[in-house]
Amino acid sequence: GKHPEKALGFGSRQRRVTGDQFDNFSIDFSYDDGRHVHSMCRQINGCTNNVSEYFSGTKGFSRSSSNNSPNRTFLQDKNGGVIWTYEDAVKSEGLPKEPISPYVQEHVDLIWAIRTGNQIVEAENTATSTLTAIMGRISAYTGKETTWEEMMNSDLSIGPAPQDLGFKKKYVMVKKPIIPVPGTEKREK
Numbered sequence: 001g002k003h004p005e006k007a008l009g010f011g012s013r014q015r016r017v018t019g020d021q022f023d024n025f026s027i028d029f030s031y032d033d034g035r036h037v038h039s040m041c042r043q044i045n046g047c048t049n050n051v052s053e054y055f056s057g058t059k060g061f062s063r064s065s066s067n068n069s070p071n072r073t074f075l076q077d078k079n080g081g082v083i084w085t086y087e088d089a090v091k092s093e094g095l096p097k098e099p100i101s102p103y104v105q106e107h108v109d110l111i112w113a114i115r116t117g118n119q120i121v122e123a124e125n126t127a128t129s130t131l132t133a134i135m136g137r138i139s140a141y142t143g144k145e146t147t148w149e150e151m152m153n154s155d156l157s158i159g160p161a162p163q164d165l166g167f168k169k170k171y172v173m174v175k176k177p178i179i180p181v182p183g184t185e186k187r188e189k
Contacts, residue, residue, distance in 0.1 A: 003128050004029035004037070006147050009140030013179060015044050020177035027136035034058075039136065143182030 007029050011022035024042040031037075035058075041051040055062045060077040075084040089095045100108075113120045131151055138156075139146040 002031055002033075003148055004132055004135070005032050006030045006145055007132075007136045007139040008145045009136045009138075011137075011140035011182075018177075020179050022137075022140060022180075025136065025140050027140065029132065029136065141180035141182060143184075 007027055009025060009027040011025040013022045014024065016023040023044050024040075026040040027038070029037045029039065036056045038054040038056075039052075042049050043051075053064050055064075060075060060083060062075045074082060074086070076082055086095065086099060090097055109120060112118070131148075134156075135146050135148065135151045138151070
């Protein structure tokens with residue numbers, strides 16, 4: 001029910017050959033009550049890639065991972081004692097041995113909502129989540145801590161201007177991307 005107040009992001013472009021985006025990120029999101037969420041990802045061919053989050057709270061921490069490995073999802077107390085693991089939940093709660101992909105689950109939820117007539121209203125959560133991700137990316141691209149307030153007051157526009165989309169043209173010329181350089185106001189051309 002909250003959004004992060006600040007993001008401090010790191011990232012780089014090691015091998016990506018298209019676009020202007022980085023191919024790895026590590027973002028620390030901090031909340032007004034002292035909680036932190038660490039989100040990281042790497043998407044580089046030939047590497048062990050990962051998209052995962054670490055949640056740190058007053059009673060302990062947890063880790064979740066998009067690769068759906070059961071041994072990568074757990075809760076621990078502040079002293080490192082294990083409170084919950086997915087593997088234990090398979091035995092005690094009857095969860096499937098292999099975790100359901102969150103991408104599959106959202107489709108299951110959508111079909112359930114359509115068939116039962118129950119609405120799933122996630123617009124606000126989706127907008128907050130999207131702005132949180134953009135805030136982390138902006139922090140990594142600029143090399144500076146970024147705040148929620150800065151994002152809410154930003155006039156940032158991502159993407160081409162509507163007149164540049166080429167809807168009336170037969171062919172659209174793609175401009176060479178400008179790559180962010182953290183710690184500078186410059187971008188590589």
